Amino acid sequence: MAERVGFIGLGAMGTPMAWNVHGGGYELGVFNRTPAKTRPFADEGVTVFSTPAILTAESDVVVIMVTSSEALDTVLYGDAGVLAGLGRGKAVVNMGTVSPEATREAAEAVHAMGGRFIDAPVSGTVKPAEEGNLVVLAGGLAEDVERVRPVLEAMGKAVVPCGDIPQGTHMKLVLNLMLGNLMQSLAEGLNLGRALELDPDQMLEAIDGGPLGAPLFRMKGGNILAGNFAKQFPVDLLAKDLDLVTGAAGKAAVPLPQTAATRETVSAARALGHGDEDMAALIRVLERLTGSEVRS
Amino acid sequence: MAERVGFIGLGAMGTPMAWNVHGGGYELGVFNRTPAKTRPFADEGVTVFSTPAILTAESDVVVIMVTSSEALDTVLYGDAGVLAGLGRGKAVVNMGTVSPEATREAAEAVHAMGGRFIDAPVSGTVKPAEEGNLVVLAGGLAEDVERVRPVLEAMGKAVVPCGDIPQGTHMKLVLNLMLGNLMQSLAEGLNLGRALELDPDQMLEAIDGGPLGAPLFRMKGGNILAGNFAKQFPVDLLAKDLDLVTGAAGKAAVPLPQTAATRETVSAARALGHGDEDMAALIRVLERLTGSEVRS
């Protein structure tokens, strides 16, 4: 019999992910801090729980998708939090990105209550979430990862086992290090090319055709040329993740000169008021410094 | 009737490119500074010319593929150089990467002799050159580009018209800015991941599966894990190209913070003796700084 899945956190990412769990045939329950987001689920017959504790008590697998450490703390450790509803054998899957330290603490707390913990952040933003094309980076005991794999596969096209906790989070940090750097690299390339009077569309074509051709460049490049900075992965979240990256790298004494340069442009983007725009807005910092825009 | 093509410069890139011209059915002649490299061509009945001037006199389209400004100067302006053999209507296609200024000068000199000049550097290294999968970035008058397009298509899978001279070179600089940055980004990601005890193969898998999945990462990532730094695009050439990039950006007053950080790691790679290795050796600088290696 399929497991009962409780989903906590119905934001821009969580909502489509929860729908994909629902579409995968699971008996779904949801919780969200602001109840309005649960309405469409209720309309489809999904159970809406009033607290994470009750949701946990009534689920076999609890999926958490919240964006900040503070939110995770409340969801887990609050008065009516997940821990309060835990029991032996229940699995808690954390899919948001928090620090490796916070991940370890959460795992210890869940284990102490007899539960299982899977550290499972995702690669991909809103569109892949909607299409069930996320890549899930799963840390935890192999048997725990295997147990929740069918649920994860309802949300993603691939589940990459990364090792023990917090290796899912570590893998996510490596990917987002690269994500930020590639975004900045595209921004520097397009902005230089514009100053040299190259055609932006031809630049994207040339980038796409060869060894540099990452899907990210197609997606973000098109948005930049269209002047579309509606957030998919906002600058503020990139800033948060790069802080986690430089924090982890600092502890491990690993120098990251390029990432450090990217991070400062991210800071500037926030200072200039682009924190809530998509990370493609990094180019706006460079445009501001050179006094013209890259548009088709 | 197909045009007669003269090919100058039979290095690691030039040799397979010349073979692809030959395979495309053109009447081919070649010149190389060190004659040994011409032997295999002679064995297949290709005419070997003793100077660029004679080659030019006997060709309709002259393709030049040499790596340095100095070499280009000799080939063009030397006593028995291309200019000495030029006549009205002949087309000179420069496919190596030199500065925008050197490109402009070469075009003016060729035009002054009644010839046509196409500024056509390529994106892609040895393997794409062998497979005829280069992307050709073509600057010049539209009619000149169209005229030599069939010859270019014998060497590449795509010809991207970039505008007037030196827009082919400018486009190349933008692409190599990104190439260097992506290489450094992969190196930082893999090196941090290793310090965090992630499995290198799983990192490559996770990178490849999502929006970051550029062919470059597959190719270079695999080589790094195999400890294979045999040059395809050597660090010394990347250094040369990033010097051209920062030179052009400096003139245009365009800040490139990430590229600047990458360039310093490239300098360090050269200082550490990796100049003649593939650019994947950037990771060796980071490994040196952290005292361990990223290998499978």
Place this chain on the structure above:
Amino acid sequence: MAERVGFIGLGAMGTPMAWNVHGGGYELGVFNRTPAKTRPFADEGVTVFSTPAILTAESDVVVIMVTSSEALDTVLYGDAGVLAGLGRGKAVVNMGTVSPEATREAAEAVHAMGGRFIDAPVSGTVKPAEEGNLVVLAGGLAEDVERVRPVLEAMGKAVVPCGDIPQGTHMKLVLNLMLGNLMQSLAEGLNLGRALELDPDQMLEAIDGGPLGAPLFRMKGGNILAGNFAKQFPVDLLAKDLDLVTGAAGKAAVPLPQTAATRETVSAARALGHGDEDMAALIRVLERLTGSEVRS
């Protein structure tokens, strides 16, 4: 009547600072986690207390000079900590560098017990500490700073009032941002000069004679040429302070591109095993990358 001063933390900095308080004519008591360091004080008739709580109970002004947030937490909030000995009117002066957040928390805790809190980190390392030449960066209410000013002046040649809590700490972060950057700047200059075959002593002379002539360069430059990396301000502490700087700058969305580059060299210095050497060892990272040493 002179106030009774209790001094907590007899490390490389704290020991000479405490002696200067003693030399200033104050009735001094001391506490140190490892008692051996208190022996020379006991030999001179200084009271050695067994816990911070007892020291606090028997003092009017409590000076704390410990290096980490963890140590400060123990000293303040531990079972027999300063808070346990506090009473109305006693002043607590924190002279180590911790985060602005930790400073605010400490101040609130002290105020809640009726005490006064002065946030007073110092500029200067071991030698100025020995000579009573520190610059004290004092945050807190003006009347609180004035009250403890005589004690501070026993340790330093200048007391700079910086505003409310945690402005002393903020000022310290700005100074150490510059300290790290100047150290790295000297290292880059000397290392480039060596590669260009300049005489290191002449470089220091030229730096010293003009607008660049900061005392730091004289001091650290001489040590570098002598191969003396005995710690005055160790790389690990610089790393800690730059983490606080980038943390504060990240929160405030202030880009610091140069500081970010410096911080990565600091990470590399730690990775290469120089964490416990003086920050002058930043040059060792550059030397490692260029394969030769800057020595007289």
Place this chain on the structure above:
Amino acid sequence: MAERVGFIGLGAMGTPMAWNVHGGGYELGVFNRTPAKTRPFADEGVTVFSTPAILTAESDVVVIMVTSSEALDTVLYGDAGVLAGLGRGKAVVNMGTVSPEATREAAEAVHAMGGRFIDAPVSGTVKPAEEGNLVVLAGGLAEDVERVRPVLEAMGKAVVPCGDIPQGTHMKLVLNLMLGNLMQSLAEGLNLGRALELDPDQMLEAIDGGPLGAPLFRMKGGNILAGNFAKQFPVDLLAKDLDLVTGAAGKAAVPLPQTAATRETVSAARALGHGDEDMAALIRVLERLTGSEVRS
């Protein structure tokens, strides 16, 4: 008998330097491309020459103070240039900053005509030039440097012999690497401090009092707080010098991560229209990125 000194280049630096030579009791002749600048000299009885060639023919020591490679080329190699007036035993002293390569070429050309060449750029800007407080960085044969030392000492407070040609220029590059970095460091410190609501005057006081206290910070810090960006050493010249620095470092494969970061801010300053302002305007880039100004 005192030597006859010919001075070429009466710009912002050259004019006060020439006056100091005059004040030192030398028989002075001058040349300037735009004659208006020579008027005050003529009024004081100084000989004004119509070409560098004639000036050279009538002088024992020729001092050249022009800012660009192009200007130096014209002065030296032009039809009525210095070389055309040279004869055995005359000394040519180049005090502007050009590339090491241009310096070597100039020396060879002068030596070939029987002259002596001294490579003598200066540390210090307009104010030290006026006060005769420049530091002269002298490259060349020891006997040549000694011969012109009295003339140099009329302009500067110190003459630092740096080794053979082009070691004066190399020394200058090291100093200006540090000059740019210190300027950027001050800008980052002040801008962060402002965001943290520190008082700018107190910041300058704290910087000045300790190991960081370089005269540069006093001078530029005061100007920044006063909103005074009148050029002493303009951003465009700093950009030129940092290009020479990164060029020399690139050739020598010496990584300069901090300098690279500084250079990009310099590019941004030029892009934002501050090229002709004093280098203190680097802070304007950071202010632009954070949306507020550092003023008293």
